[in-house]
Amino acid sequence: MRVPVDTGEQMRQKIIDLGILDKEHRIISEDRYLYIPLVRYTEAIESQLDSDDIEFGERAFESTVEGPRSLEEALEDKLSVKELGYLPRAYDLIGDIAVLEIPDEIRDHAEAIGQAFHEIHPNFSTVLAKHGAIGGTRRVREYEHLHGEDKTHTIHTEYGFRIAVDLAKAYFSPRLLQEHHRIAQQVEDGEVVVDMFTGVGPFAIHIAGSSESTVYAIDINPDAIALLEESISMNRLKGEIIPVVADASEYVPCNFNHNVDRIIMNHPSGAAEFVADACTAIHKGGMLHYYDFLGGENPESSVEHKIRQLVGGAGRRVSQVRNVRRVRDSAPYEYQLVTDVVVH
Numbered sequence: 001m002r003v004p005v006d007t008g009e010q011m012r013q014k015i016i017d018l019g020i021l022d023k024e025h026r027i028i029s030e031d032r033y034l035y036i037p038l039v040r041y042t043e044a045i046e047s048q049l050d051s052d053d054i055e056f057g058e059r060a061f062e063s064t065v066e067g068p069r070s071l072e073e074a075l076e077d078k079l080s081v082k083e084l085g086y087l088p089r090a091y092d093l094i095g096d097i098a099v100l101e102i103p104d105e106i107r108d109h110a111e112a113i114g115q116a117f118h119e120i121h122p123n124f125s126t127v128l129a130k131h132g133a134i135g136g137t138r139r140v141r142e143y144e145h146l147h148g149e150d151k152t153h154t155i156h157t158e159y160g161f162r163i164a165v166d167l168a169k170a171y172f173s174p175r176l177l178q179e180h181h182r183i184a185q186q187v188e189d190g191e192v193v194v195d196m197f198t199g200v201g202p203f204a205i206h207i208a209g210s211s212e213s214t215v216y217a218i219d220i221n222p223d224a225i226a227l228l229e230e231s232i233s234m235n236r237l238k239g240e241i242i243p244v245v246a247d248a249s250e251y252v253p254c255n256f257n258h259n260v261d262r263i264i265m266n267h268p269s270g271a272a273e274f275v276a277d278a279c280t281a282i283h284k285g286g287m288l289h290y291y292d293f294l295g296g297e298n299p300e301s302s303v304e305h306k307i308r309q310l311v312g313g314a315g316r317r318v319s320q321v322r323n324v325r326r327v328r329d330s331a332p333y334e335y336q337l338v339t340d341v342v343v344h
């Protein structure tokens with residue numbers, strides 16, 4: 001029902017009295033008129049209201065009824081109390097894709113969970129579920145499409161840098177954001193940096209985006225390097241990135257000779273095997289950022305001991321350990337660690 005604003009309140013009271021105000025939709029005020037949603041309309045109602053200024057018609061109104069605020073609320077009719085307890089409490093956000101981890105106990109309900117999640121968070125384009133563990137040389141896992149647009153490619157933003165990601169084709173984790181930034185903050189203008197396991201290149205983008213450096217960004221996965229090339233064209237970089245598709249153990253010893261200032265070795269499940277190759281490239285006083293997965297009583301001292309051994313085994317020496325820290329939990333009682341060491 002459309003009524004002029006100045007008689008609007010009086011009319012609203014009348015339709016409340018007639019029991020026909022639709023309380024599940026919001027009244028709209030527009031161009032000196034109020035549009036009042038009604039639960040029904042009959043000519044009898046029109047004559048009861050007895051006014052020449054009102055009109056009846058059809059239009060859309062916003063709902064006043066809030067949707068469910070949590071997955072538990074949305075799924076309480078579909079899942080048992082026990083199953084509700086397994087619902088994921090967190091999710092990864094990569095560009096406009098949300099990634100859920102759905103425990104096996106409620107995997108049969110994956111589609112309903114994805115749909116409910118999307119209703120609560122309609123701003124994402126796509127909802128995926130992790131399927132299996134990260135594995136293989138390329139460090140990718142499978143994803144199951146749950147709801148929304150069926151895609152795995154997106155543009156993720158970190159500290160204003162745009163990063164092209166395709167979850168099905170190359171490794172990417174939004175949980176390394178602080179690491180990408182932390183390392184980039186240390187790089188000075190003029191440095192030569194080798195990112196031995198660049199993936200889609202987030203370290204390289206952060207570094208070349210913040211300093212006039214040269215970054216050799218190497219990965220064995222051609223899809224990862226194609227995504228890095230996409231990102232290079234989307235960002236205004238101060239430095240230069242040289243994307244390389246290669247096995248780092250072949251490329252690094254053949255292309256550098258103790259002339260690299262800094263090497264990033266972010267391949268925690270495999271970096272140990274490549275320390276000797278890195279030592280052929282790094283100059284005296286250069287910095288290695290070494291990542292590993294370790295557990296035990298004191299993983300910090302284990303990683304420090306390990307890198308000293310590995311560098312020693314390659315005929316070089318760690319002259320200083322600048323930093324050791326836990327990056328994140330990688331499994332129960334296991335952490336991803338990083339240590340920044342100066343190599344002599």
Ligand SMILES: C[S@@+](CC[C@H](N)C(=O)[O-])C[C@H]1O[C@@H](n2cnc3c(N)ncnc32)[C@H](O)[C@@H]1O
Pocket residue numbers: 137138139170171172173176196197198199200201202203218219220221224246247248249266267268270
């Ligand atoms: C943990 S991911 C890299 C993550 C990346 N640094 C980041 O921050 O997103 C490890 C990468 O190492 C690459 N890789 C594995 N073996 C390699 C090798 N021999 N040479 C070069 N890259 C390799 C994989 O393709 C994968 O992209």
